[in-house]
Amino acid sequence: MVSSDMFWNIGHKITGHDLKGSLGMGYRKFRAFFGTSPQVCVIFWDRLSTRRPTNSTPEHLLWGLMLLKQYNIESVNATLVGVTNKTFRKWSMIFIRLLANLSVLDWEKRFENAPRGTSTFVSLDGTDFRIMEPSAFDPKWYSHKFHGPGLRYEIGICILTGHIVWAHGGLPCGEWPDLRLARDAFIHRLQPDEKVVADKGYQDQHYFENPGGDQRKKRILARHETVNGRIKQFCCMKDRFRHALFLHPCFFHSVVNLTQLMIENGEPMFAIDT
Structure with a gap:
């Protein structure tokens, strides 16, 4: 053994x-x-x-x-x-x-121990990763975050537990702003009247709550940046990706699954409500 x-x-x-x-x-x-x-x-x-x-x-x-x-x-x-x-x-x-390909993330766990009456269970944020410049220049790859070609993903985190419950994407940054990416799959997994905490890049009040002056929501999004940072501690996600582009989602989901298992096993995220 x-x-x-x-x-x-x-x-x-x-x-x-x-x-x-x-x-x-x-x-x-x-x-x-x-x-x-x-x-x-x-x-x-x-x-x-x-x-x-x-x-x-x-x-x-x-x-x-x-x-x-x-x-x-x-x-x-x-x-x-x-x-x-x-x-x-x-x-x-x-x-x-x-x-x-391991089944680590569990979308349904966003409801775990949620207080009665709440309709906001998850925070969502997009994050960009560097790739090699495609041989034929195309602005669709351009990321305004680091002024170069990249792929964009979105990550959803349970507000109560800090666990990663959603990861989706691997699409050209310039062609897929955060809101368009969320509309591709994420919003279709929400229950009626369910809302999501997200930054000002998600301008759709039907689904998203931006923090404005709400300190709790700002803390939720700050924690989200911490998760993004943990993912980019892996150099395959921090450095420019050298492998074939079709392999990037494979590397990304490996790192996300690993990060979530670490959160579950001794490395939790900080609590929002203390």
């Missing part, structure tokens, strides 16, 4: 940390290489039990996490783990796809 100690030992063969050395330094190194804790690695490994190849090992999961977290060029990662580029590419991508 795979344990957190097993991931700890395997991970530090890659990081080069002396297992007899500082425990705190060991955790920092593990996090710097793989983006999460050995405990969350075990959770992922167990949840993938019926999906992962029978000849896969915990080390292969760590390779996928290392690609998400560090996003080094392939030859660097392959050298770090002592395999060929082809072997590293094969197993890291297998596990990134498996992570992306």
